Amino acid sequence: MDQASVAGQMRHALRRLAKAVVVITTRHEGQRHAMTATAVSELCMEPPSMLICVNKTASLHPALQAGAHFAINILQSDHGPIAAGCSGKDKGEARFQVGDWTESVIGIPRLANAQASFVCRNVQQVGFGTHAIFIGEVDQVFVAGTVDPMIYVDGRFTKTGSDA
């Protein structure tokens, strides 16, 4: 089967790979950047690390490629306006108009009332196809509120339900 057909099937099937919705933030040459994402994973605990997959055409890719550190902010279920604001046509500073933004000690913006924020030092990058994987060593962790993350599944934002 050709790549385009597989990609179409994969896109459809990925609607079932439920994921917390995060906003990735960074700062580079004085400019803040933010991007709503789901392609995020815990990596390991020794050293404490996570990874993000970022399209090379994304507005924050050049900053990350240049080695800018970043934060992964897990959205709460009622953070829909932030998810929308950080994925729309507005870029750069305009994406920080909605949300209670503050700064980590290493100068990376973070969402003060995120379910959790992981401030990461950008320690390794691996290009693959249209994307790059950035590995971050976790430097600081923040947690806020009761557990109620926003979840993206089947093309919509939802939250967790009853126990399975």
Added chain:
Amino acid sequence: MDQASVAGQMRHALRRLAKAVVVITTRHEGQRHAMTATAVSELCMEPPSMLICVNKTASLHPALQAGAHFAINILQSDHGPIAAGCSGKDKGEARFQVGDWTESVIGIPRLANAQASFVCRNVQQVGFGTHAIFIGEVDQVFVAGTVDPMIYVDGRFTKTGSDA
């Protein structure tokens, strides 16, 4: 802050990074392997690809390190016994006692009634700390059932709730 303290905070905060629960499967030298996991991400569409993060001490790590292909099977909310069976003390074939297992054309086991299965060619690996990232180019995609993935959040298995 030292690494152990950050790791402890990170472990606590990751309880909020809601994730679909998957079982990673492979076959190597005639032996089937399966492992319940959440450290999985879509990577890109060109080429269609996904990644998994696997502890170097996991029973299926040697197979993956040797280049064995693999499948990522998204569990349905009622697949708790499979999630438990593929993460307990039983290893190898014993993990296939529960579940409707079949085979992909390239010989990798897959769960016939998984929410979705992505059969991947193991094309690149990146070691980092205690873990390795394996990048898979998606070769085949299967989908079954209505959308109802199992979700791991706050240390428990759950499913999606009402719209956020």
